[in-house]
Amino acid sequence: MSFQKRKINLLEPEGAYFERPDKTPVKEAGPSGDGSEPRSKANSRKRRGSRKISFFFILLIIIFSLGAKIISAGNDSFLSGVKNSYLLRQISNIISPKEKWLKGEKDDRINFVLLGMGGEGHDGPYLTDTIIIASFKPSSKEAAIFSLPRDMIVPINREYRKINSIYSIGLTGRNKNGGELVKEILSQTFDLPIHYYVAADFKGFMEMIDAIGGVEVEVERSFVDNQFPAANYQYQRIAFQAGWQEMDGLTALRFARSRYGNNNEGSDFARIKRQQKIIIAAKEKVTSFDTLINPKKISQLYSIFNQYTQTDLELWEAVKLFNLGKEINSQKIITQSIDDRAGGYLRSGIALSGAYILQPIGGSYDQISFLLQNVFEISPQNNEEANIVIQNGTLLPGLALKAVNHLNQIGYRVIRYGNAEFQNQEKTLIYNYNEDNPQTKRSLEAIFKSKANDNPPLEHLAQAVAERWHMRDANNQLEKIDFLIILGKDQIIDETLELLETIPPELLAPTSTEETSDEEDQIEENPN
Numbered sequence: 001m002s003f004q005k006r007k008i009n010l011l012e013p014e015g016a017y018f019e020r021p022d023k024t025p026v027k028e029a030g031p032s033g034d035g036s037e038p039r040s041k042a043n044s045r046k047r048r049g050s051r052k053i054s055f056f057f058i059l060l061i062i063i064f065s066l067g068a069k070i071i072s073a074g075n076d077s078f079l080s081g082v083k084n085s086y087l088l089r090q091i092s093n094i095i096s097p098k099e100k101w102l103k104g105e106k107d108d109r110i111n112f113v114l115l116g117m118g119g120e121g122h123d124g125p126y127l128t129d130t131i132i133i134a135s136f137k138p139s140s141k142e143a144a145i146f147s148l149p150r151d152m153i154v155p156i157n158r159e160y161r162k163i164n165s166i167y168s169i170g171l172t173g174r175n176k177n178g179g180e181l182v183k184e185i186l187s188q189t190f191d192l193p194i195h196y197y198v199a200a201d202f203k204g205f206m207e208m209i210d211a212i213g214g215v216e217v218e219v220e221r222s223f224v225d226n227q228f229p230a231a232n233y234q235y236q237r238i239a240f241q242a243g244w245q246e247m248d249g250l251t252a253l254r255f256a257r258s259r260y261g262n263n264n265e266g267s268d269f270a271r272i273k274r275q276q277k278i279i280i281a282a283k284e285k286v287t288s289f290d291t292l293i294n295p296k297k298i299s300q301l302y303s304i305f306n307q308y309t310q311t312d313l314e315l316w317e318a319v320k321l322f323n324l325g326k327e328i329n330s331q332k333i334i335t336q337s338i339d340d341r342a343g344g345y346l347r348s349g350i351a352l353s354g355a356y357i358l359q360p361i362g363g364s365y366d367q368i369s370f371l372l373q374n375v376f377e378i379s380p381q382n383n384e385e386a387n388i389v390i391q392n393g394t395l396l397p398g399l400a401l402k403a404v405n406h407l408n409q410i411g412y413r414v415i416r417y418g419n420a421e422f423q424n425q426e427k428t429l430i431y432n433y434n435e436d437n438p439q440t441k442r443s444l445e446a447i448f449k450s451k452a453n454d455n456p457p458l459e460h461l462a463q464a465v466a467e468r469w470h471m472r473d474a475n476n477q478l479e480k481i482d483f484l485i486i487l488g489k490d491q492i493i494d495e496t497l498e499l500l501e502t503i504p505p506e507l508l509a510p511t512s513t514e515e516t517s518d519e520e521d522q523i524e525e526n527p528n
Contacts, residue, residue, distance in 0.1 A: 029368050063289030103195035113182055115199040126168040138247035141327050144334035152358045155190050171201045190369045204308020209302045214248045215281035223261035252278050272337040280330050287326040304479045334379050343405020349502025363497035380411045380441040386437040386482040390417040393425025393486040425488040431456040437482055
């Protein structure tokens, strides 16, 4: 049965939304930092010795923490643990993890979903404010982060629900496991196996950032948010100045959660980028030498993780994953957001029920699935900064611009676009002018589903295109072109198709900043 014909229910769990008073006091609150300790100045010989000692301490901490956790759970749990040899199995797997395979490791891709929420004591405690699919490729030490907006709808039980409600729904289901339901729904929706989940609340997030001594993050542009949620349904003012800053846990949380900032920081896209910055900065700090040789810090992080997170990672899996992933270059982590920007994958609208939603363009998740499944293959290579020209070979206005926006979002560089001389092209053509960009060639073939032609006709030679379009560089030489793409009718998507009928998009704001109040606005933050 088509989902377009199924019953729609976008109602969030009761108590998720509350109305604010129209006028509320505003109190001042700015960012703060804690000043991380300087890095160790020890020489390389001492460091090599310290690495061996630190691993011994880390291993002891993990073993004793796990043992204490089992014993403290009561006699029944302890005897059950001994009977099933759980503790011994975990210890043996930690000592020789290479004999065990992580889920997805044999396929050279391990996928996680990372979830952030308010947690106990907050309104809508299990509605996920942050949903991120993270992928790791062990063979090349590559990693990718995809941020999904909380208002995107996904199919569940023959209905469509906002993705931020799935975890909460799972907790009330038969198995009472929100993380497993999120994994299941994402795997089915995007045809991508999700192997593990990690869910954390805001308090745990702040304590983890504080435990590693804060994070260093670059604020791209200054902004002010006068509507940041405070206690008792009030607002507070937060502000950030452009430049590199040391952020403690509370400041990092405010930076990651701000939704109503000025200076182009009030969209979901801007917020997602800030969240990705925090995650990458935290990864860099956790895997730093200073952290790894500090048993007290490792013990503290482990305690916080146990207290504030839920995951299906076993202890040995977490240890092995850490060892595999600590060599990831943070500067080369691929970051993508699934959003409603120009050239993006979603369209915004107000459902007939009044809910603000984001749904896939053209009524299909195929484009999003393709990006998720092939991110390591279609992402541009640092050493292949190819110059791309795009022409619209159809009569559909704006098709070339849509393709430009789409390629820019992935990370490719389009130096010129416009209409082709003839606009009756049925199938998209790709002309490759040299052999300097093999990865880009394969990626463009995959993106546009067309085989590249290495022998273009005379009228489509690179020099002819540059001359016809008067393309010259700073030295008045003809611009170098690596690829010419002439779009055909096979690239046209019927954007009027919807999974769920909405109010016309032109009646909405151009970004995905929600106009409706929700549970996030009511979360109380206690700096203490």
